[in-house]
Amino acid sequence: MLANEKIFQAVKMFAAVLLALVLTFIVLLMVSDEPLRAFSLMLFSPLTKFRYFGNVIELMIPLSFAGLATALLFRTRLFNLGTEGIFYFCGIVTAAIATQTFSNSTLHPIITILISGIAGGLIALIPGFFRAKFKTDELVTSLMMNSILYGLGLYIIKYYLQATDVSGVASNLFQLTAKLPIIIPGTRIHSGFAVLIVCVILLYYMLFHTKLGYSIRMTGLNGDFAKYSGMNAFWLFLTVHFISGFLGGIGSSIELLGMYNRFQWSTLPGLGFTGALMAMLGKNHPVGVVIAAFAISYLRTGSDIMARSTDVPVEIVSIVEAVIVLFISSQYFLRKYHERALIKQGGSERA
Amino acid sequence: APKKEPEATVKVALLIPFRGDQSYFDVVANGMKLVTEQIEGSETTIIEMGTDQSKWENFYLDACEGDYDVIIGGNWEATPTFEKVIAQFPDKKFINFDNSAAPTNANTYVMFYKANELGYLTGLVAGLVTKTNLEYSDDTANIIGAIGGMNFGGINDFLYGYIQGAQAVNPDVKIIVGYAGSFSDAAKGKELALNMYAAGADIVFHAAGGTGNGLFDAAVEAQHYALGVDADQALLFAADPAKQKMILTSGTKNVDLAILQAVERFMDGTLPYNTIEVLGIKENGVALAENAIYNALPASIRDVVAAYKAKVVSGEIVVKDALTLTAEQWDAILAAAAPTN
Amino acid sequence: MNDNILELTGITKIYSNGVVANRNVSVSFRKGEIHSVVGENGAGKSTLMKMIFGIEHPSVGKIVYKGKEVHFANSMEAIKNGIGMVHQHFMMIDDFTVAENIVLGMEPLKNKIFLNKKESVRITKELAQKYNFDMDVTLHVGRLAVSAKQKVEILKTLYRNAEVIILDEPTAVLTPQETEVLFDNLKHFKEMGHTILFISHKLNEVKAISDRITVMQNGESRGTYDNKDITIDQMTELMVGRKIIMSYDQFKEPTDKAVMAFKVENINLNKKGIEVLKHVSFGVRAGEILGIAGVQGNGQNELISGLVGLSRFNTGKWFIENKELTSLTIEQKRHSGLAYIPEDRMKDGIAQGASVAENLISSYYKREDINGKIFMNNKGINTLANRLIEMFSVKTKSSKSKIESLSGGNIQKVVVARETNTSPKILIAEQPTRGIDIGSEEFIHHELIKMRNKDVAILLVSADLNEVMEVSDRLIVMYEGEIVAHFDTVKGLTDKELGLYMLGAKRQDEESIRRALTC
Amino acid sequence: MPDLFEIIFKPEFGFTVIRVVVPILFAALGAYIASSAGIGNIAMEGTMLMAAFVGTICSAIFQNPWIGLMCAVLSGVLMSLILTYFTLVLKTNNILGGIALNLFASSFTVFLLFIVTGSKGTSATLGAKTLPKIDIPILKDIPVLGTIFSGHNVLVYIMFAAVILVYFLMYQTPLGLRIKAVGKDEHAAESVGININRIKTIALVLSGVLASLGGVYMSMGYLSFFSKNMTNGRGFIGLAAAAMGHGNIWMVTITSFLFGAFDALANALALYALPSEIIITIPYVAVFGAIVIYSIFEWRNRRARGEE
Ligand SMILES: Nc1ncnc2c1ncn2[C@@H]1O[C@H](COP(=O)(O)OP(=O)(O)OP(=O)(O)O)[C@@H](O)[C@H]1O
Numbered sequence A: 001m002l003a004n005e006k007i008f009q010a011v012k013m014f015a016a017v018l019l020a021l022v023l024t025f026i027v028l029l030m031v032s033d034e035p036l037r038a039f040s041l042m043l044f045s046p047l048t049k050f051r052y053f054g055n056v057i058e059l060m061i062p063l064s065f066a067g068l069a070t071a072l073l074f075r076t077r078l079f080n081l082g083t084e085g086i087f088y089f090c091g092i093v094t095a096a097i098a099t100q101t102f103s104n105s106t107l108h109p110i111i112t113i114l115i116s117g118i119a120g121g122l123i124a125l126i127p128g129f130f131r132a133k134f135k136t137d138e139l140v141t142s143l144m145m146n147s148i149l150y151g152l153g154l155y156i157i158k159y160y161l162q163a164t165d166v167s168g169v170a171s172n173l174f175q176l177t178a179k180l181p182i183i184i185p186g187t188r189i190h191s192g193f194a195v196l197i198v199c200v201i202l203l204y205y206m207l208f209h210t211k212l213g214y215s216i217r218m219t220g221l222n223g224d225f226a227k228y229s230g231m232n233a234f235w236l237f238l239t240v241h242f243i244s245g246f247l248g249g250i251g252s253s254i255e256l257l258g259m260y261n262r263f264q265w266s267t268l269p270g271l272g273f274t275g276a277l278m279a280m281l282g283k284n285h286p287v288g289v290v291i292a293a294f295a296i297s298y299l300r301t302g303s304d305i306m307a308r309s310t311d312v313p314v315e316i317v318s319i320v321e322a323v324i325v326l327f328i329s330s331q332y333f334l335r336k337y338h339e340r341a342l343i344k345q346g347g348s349e350r351a
Numbered sequence B: 001a002p003k004k005e006p007e008a009t010v011k012v013a014l015l016i017p018f019r020g021d022q023s024y025f026d027v028v029a030n031g032m033k034l035v036t037e038q039i040e041g042s043e044t045t046i047i048e049m050g051t052d053q054s055k056w057e058n059f060y061l062d063a064c065e066g067d068y069d070v071i072i073g074g075n076w077e078a079t080p081t082f083e084k085v086i087a088q089f090p091d092k093k094f095i096n097f098d099n100s101a102a103p104t105n106a107n108t109y110v111m112f113y114k115a116n117e118l119g120y121l122t123g124l125v126a127g128l129v130t131k132t133n134l135e136y137s138d139d140t141a142n143i144i145g146a147i148g149g150m151n152f153g154g155i156n157d158f159l160y161g162y163i164q165g166a167q168a169v170n171p172d173v174k175i176i177v178g179y180a181g182s183f184s185d186a187a188k189g190k191e192l193a194l195n196m197y198a199a200g201a202d203i204v205f206h207a208a209g210g211t212g213n214g215l216f217d218a219a220v221e222a223q224h225y226a227l228g229v230d231a232d233q234a235l236l237f238a239a240d241p242a243k244q245k246m247i248l249t250s251g252t253k254n255v256d257l258a259i260l261q262a263v264e265r266f267m268d269g270t271l272p273y274n275t276i277e278v279l280g281i282k283e284n285g286v287a288l289a290e291n292a293i294y295n296a297l298p299a300s301i302r303d304v305v306a307a308y309k310a311k312v313v314s315g316e317i318v319v320k321d322a323l324t325l326t327a328e329q330w331d332a333i334l335a336a337a338a339p340t341n
Numbered sequence C: 001m002n003d004n005i006l007e008l009t010g011i012t013k014i015y016s017n018g019v020v021a022n023r024n025v026s027v028s029f030r031k032g033e034i035h036s037v038v039g040e041n042g043a044g045k046s047t048l049m050k051m052i053f054g055i056e057h058p059s060v061g062k063i064v065y066k067g068k069e070v071h072f073a074n075s076m077e078a079i080k081n082g083i084g085m086v087h088q089h090f091m092m093i094d095d096f097t098v099a100e101n102i103v104l105g106m107e108p109l110k111n112k113i114f115l116n117k118k119e120s121v122r123i124t125k126e127l128a129q130k131y132n133f134d135m136d137v138t139l140h141v142g143r144l145a146v147s148a149k150q151k152v153e154i155l156k157t158l159y160r161n162a163e164v165i166i167l168d169e170p171t172a173v174l175t176p177q178e179t180e181v182l183f184d185n186l187k188h189f190k191e192m193g194h195t196i197l198f199i200s201h202k203l204n205e206v207k208a209i210s211d212r213i214t215v216m217q218n219g220e221s222r223g224t225y226d227n228k229d230i231t232i233d234q235m236t237e238l239m240v241g242r243k244i245i246m247s248y249d250q251f252k253e254p255t256d257k258a259v260m261a262f263k264v265e266n267i268n269l270n271k272k273g274i275e276v277l278k279h280v281s282f283g284v285r286a287g288e289i290l291g292i293a294g295v296q297g298n299g300q301n302e303l304i305s306g307l308v309g310l311s312r313f314n315t316g317k318w319f320i321e322n323k324e325l326t327s328l329t330i331e332q333k334r335h336s337g338l339a340y341i342p343e344d345r346m347k348d349g350i351a352q353g354a355s356v357a358e359n360l361i362s363s364y365y366k367r368e369d370i371n372g373k374i375f376m377n378n379k380g381i382n383t384l385a386n387r388l389i390e391m392f393s394v395k396t397k398s399s400k401s402k403i404e405s406l407s408g409g410n411i412q413k414v415v416v417a418r419e420t421n422t423s424p425k426i427l428i429a430e431q432p433t434r435g436i437d438i439g440s441e442e443f444i445h446h447e448l449i450k451m452r453n454k455d456v457a458i459l460l461v462s463a464d465l466n467e468v469m470e471v472s473d474r475l476i477v478m479y480e481g482e483i484v485a486h487f488d489t490v491k492g493l494t495d496k497e498l499g500l501y502m503l504g505a506k507r508q509d510e511e512s513i514r515r516a517l518t519c
Numbered sequence D: 001m002p003d004l005f006e007i008i009f010k011p012e013f014g015f016t017v018i019r020v021v022v023p024i025l026f027a028a029l030g031a032y033i034a035s036s037a038g039i040g041n042i043a044m045e046g047t048m049l050m051a052a053f054v055g056t057i058c059s060a061i062f063q064n065p066w067i068g069l070m071c072a073v074l075s076g077v078l079m080s081l082i083l084t085y086f087t088l089v090l091k092t093n094n095i096l097g098g099i100a101l102n103l104f105a106s107s108f109t110v111f112l113l114f115i116v117t118g119s120k121g122t123s124a125t126l127g128a129k130t131l132p133k134i135d136i137p138i139l140k141d142i143p144v145l146g147t148i149f150s151g152h153n154v155l156v157y158i159m160f161a162a163v164i165l166v167y168f169l170m171y172q173t174p175l176g177l178r179i180k181a182v183g184k185d186e187h188a189a190e191s192v193g194i195n196i197n198r199i200k201t202i203a204l205v206l207s208g209v210l211a212s213l214g215g216v217y218m219s220m221g222y223l224s225f226f227s228k229n230m231t232n233g234r235g236f237i238g239l240a241a242a243a244m245g246h247g248n249i250w251m252v253t254i255t256s257f258l259f260g261a262f263d264a265l266a267n268a269l270a271l272y273a274l275p276s277e278i279i280i281t282i283p284y285v286a287v288f289g290a291i292v293i294y295s296i297f298e299w300r301n302r303r304a305r306g307e308e
């Protein structure tokens, strides 16, 4: 049975999760007086209340956008971690527009999100351009850009957008016309979720059913081959960076308009690495990214609930997450059994 | 397994982003400790919500749905979320431990602390110490320093008070202000402090959370004085008297005491809901840590500090605040206070 | 006790993707013999050798070496036991010098800790001299010609005192002269007691050098034969199941060659002060095949990669019919009618990880018949792919299989199928049959001739002299970046003579050379 | 207040730059070795943080900074071995593994800190011993050089030694040659009998050791305590410096110093009434500018060679 690749993958995934959970349980045994309750809260609590399940979806939205933005870059074999800075900076762009008065509550968020997206795209073009034209290492430029965008963003907030009624770094309250409506009552799931679904579908079709997607995939698999085939890496890199930045920008905007009342991130939101995590867990596939984001959101929501309802310290949440990620992403976990099964069966196909 | 314990007299939940900054949030958290220690049979829970603000509402909702008698939360960042949730639970009682605006809900009591007065107190000490020849200060250069975590109103309020306090007792004093751009980079804090000492400051204050911890290392290294913030930070170095003696005092924000008192008043039924109470020097909302190190200072210094403190309490001196200043106004204030070449 | 140094018994190898590369193979190798292994692409020759060398491990079966059963965990153990291997694809580090490459893994030391670079150079120099290999061991390998790289690979095994030397297709890139030198060396090694395991698709070479020959088909051994007991035709039949004759004259139809389809004028290229290409000019007419012969590293690579747009020249112009291509993008060049079968199929020719179908459309993925208004027409792509797969009898499970699951010959067929399907005006075919079994080779030659018959101009670059001479109509020879000879016809030309031009020993007068452009 | 030029051109500024550069250069050297072996060691940051924590805690427990240092290095080795196990044995993507380990380290240190000290912020209350400062005999009396190079923490001298050692390791020993061989072409290295996994493990362990030295400097040299997330991205700066060095140890070192110098400059500028938000970006802008200029230079070289 293990000889079948698909079945093997499923069994492997299941076993990896199981092992990770066993390890988690052992950790809980050590830190908690009520490990069983903590464990079951972590695993099942998101399913116990509609609102909790809503939390999973709410959290999944920004993770997915960051993941999609990163996955597109990784697909083109661009190791760029700039989603972090773009998320932050586009939040400020969002604040600049969302705090303006505007009469139309349908157009206001749309315009805000679009402009944020374009701003994100344009920012991403900076490392993109240097990569495309001069082969400048995009890991370095994107990491540096994150910190530069952070400082620049703070500056803009302070001199142009700072709310006077608050003592911290914050913009004025967003206009109510700019906020995204809640689409599922009883939760805070907002219309951004619909935008996410649309983006995933568009991205899927773009990647697997258009010429652009084809050239992105070929370039990612083999840049020499793409060049030889007549694809223009320069424009392709620019396009990919723009789209990625755009996704980051609208993701940021959607998160703020859906979940916040004002811009008040005083540090980078930390979505750059989470985005990379989602992208890689989802194998850089749009649908995979969303599934990964869902899984991680589910885990984080469950762990949050566990941490606030039991004596388990919040730090355990990340520790558990790290363990689970490590095991799930193991390619060779149980590979031995797979190979043994293959030999027993005498191979599945002829050379 | 559920534990069988006698029914608690009062169940209190406190929601904060995190603990462990060794200043502000730890003082807040200490409020729960005081409650547990001083109110018999009380049961307290500290819930750390994390820094992802989009999740805070979940935490508040869960706390409200729990069986707590009082839920303490807020501060300026979380207040909008807090109040949104409060509106859904008219039968519960809430304490906002730190916010500058009056509550929008009838069942909420809000406290606010005058950070500018805290800064004023430390400024008095700094202004006096720098013109005195103490073991680690000298009267040659009339320069003092202050490190801010980031440049925004809440932090500048401390610094503005500090500037006013120093200038009140030492009109010619020059104040170097530097921002670290982070509340968690102690190494950066140390670098800024060393630069300040190198530029002639012999006493430096900070309002920079974890970044400020680096200040104390710098003080030991440069052999000059430092001033703590929010909590009595000399306690950090209880194990190391050589370091401890560099931290002359700290401007404390007594959120813990305030929380304890509020919970006591809740139990008495005397807590004024739908009200904001502003706690300054007069209300003991902010104070100087008058520990052994401080008390070892020359009486001449301590007497002057006490005198100015009394003037603030009496209302004779009004410390201006930085909350409503524009960025440009603030830049001008800093430029005026800074040493010239 | 027998004189077998190495015995394989009942070897089966199943790769983790389920491919059975070897099935119940038993074969023995005698000490001091040259033993060839032949078979179609994907017959499992390399896999068998890798198992001997310890890089792969048999799923079932045993390996007996010098009378003892061995289980080499890795190549280190094989090397320690006196087995060396020259791989089908070069295994060298381009940024290292020859000496560094040779000593890598067994470096001479100074003070027991440090690399002794001087000693490395001295030892490798001595080694090279001992085996009559003449080379500068301080050069970076990346700058060496292929034949020199080949020598470095062999020196690597000799440095490690290999008693058994495995050579996986060592001659695919050599000229006849170089091959001859190599064979002399191999015989020399044999006399010195080394055992040689030799893999090649060139059956005449196998016939010339081997003591014994093992034929493989589809992962299984079809028996081991003494050289004198088997003919080339018999080998072919055992491998492919039919006879193959590499002669194409009868298939070439007369074409009128009226149009000068592709014209190259005065190409010059200077790299770091070295003149890589000098005044290269030639033309190819519609309906003819122009062969470029030359030892690898004489500028052919740079010429072709510049012509197709992968790199630049200093000066020069080139045209398809009357349209100048010089400064067009690759896409525009292709659009103007240029097609290209690249030398290195794995690097330029395909995208590993993509499906066969995806690899079959890359050169014209924007073409209307496989695109809708917004989306690509997946149905159209599949139909097209299946048609090409059938036409070129590509052995694959389906058009959706990953390209890397195909054998080398079949991958090459995919590349050829794709490039010929662009209906080009000029097809540049660079080493189109390198490392490909004779069945596929013959097939590809026929495809080229079919295109020629349909009035396509073909530029064929090959290091394989038999190939250029069998397939081309006209021929030019390149040496040190220049065209040194031009032949209006290949009839009557011997490979000996051609070899003289290729090695720079002879050169035609300017007049004859200029005819490469004008004829 | 002194003129800016006065600050920069004083020898004390050189002293400051060295002090600032230590954690970055250690991280960069570690990342350089790992990337020479073909592995992007994203776990640098987490490894540093873990070592910073372990070092100071062990120093406090044993009341001996050298034991603390040893434990910190062990923790670095352990982190690397975990990464090695997952990436080399279980074939987890190394970036993914690195991110997971960073996540793990940042929480795990706080968790343990809480257990050990009851605080989630710093270990200052433990009063752990720090590593000593060293005055270099003769050197300290030489005017400018003495001011710049003498009187640093012992780890500063270990850092300089590490640069030299890593140079010898990578350029003059068989191990270095093999590490590079593995990084440049795994199959080629394997074909001459080099055990790829062993070389990669060694490279990762070395990289972990160097990272841990950078980490322990943070808590036992630069500062005298551990504080939550105290590495603050220095591991990533090191990673960037290594990437910018393109496999050349001197470039790696120079880039680290470039960052350190501009960071020190930013710290000096922070005292002037300038927009602090912009000041903090200075070192990042400098490295950004440097890599862009460098790559344009390379690009022109490639063009001149006709490769592009
Ligand atoms: N690493 C691998 N993983 C999976 N399959 C492999 C691997 N290497 C080779 N194969 C498959 O095993 C079969 C035998 O391959 P092998 O390389 O031994 O053939 P070969 O006889 O050397 O062919 P060629 O003449 O093209 O070199 C082929 O079908 C090939 O696709």
Ligand SMILES: Nc1ncnc2c1ncn2[C@@H]1O[C@H](COP(=O)(O)OP(=O)(O)OP(=O)(O)O)[C@@H](O)[C@H]1O
Pocket: C095, C096, C097, C117, D170, D171, D172, D173, D176, D177, D180
């Ligand atoms: N250990 C090594 N790993 C990789 N490449 C090396 C190594 N040593 C030398 N090289 C390469 O070889 C070339 C020359 O190296 P190096 O400068 O060490 O040579 P050298 O000056 O001849 O040595 P020596 O000073 O020992 O005589 C350089 O391009 C370098 O890349």
Ligand SMILES: [Mg+2]
Pocket: B129, B130, B131, B132, B137, B138, B139, B140, B141, B142, B143, B201, B202
């Ligand atoms: Mg003074």
Ligand SMILES: [Mg+2]
Pocket: C045, C046, C047, C088, C168
């Ligand atoms: Mg082969």
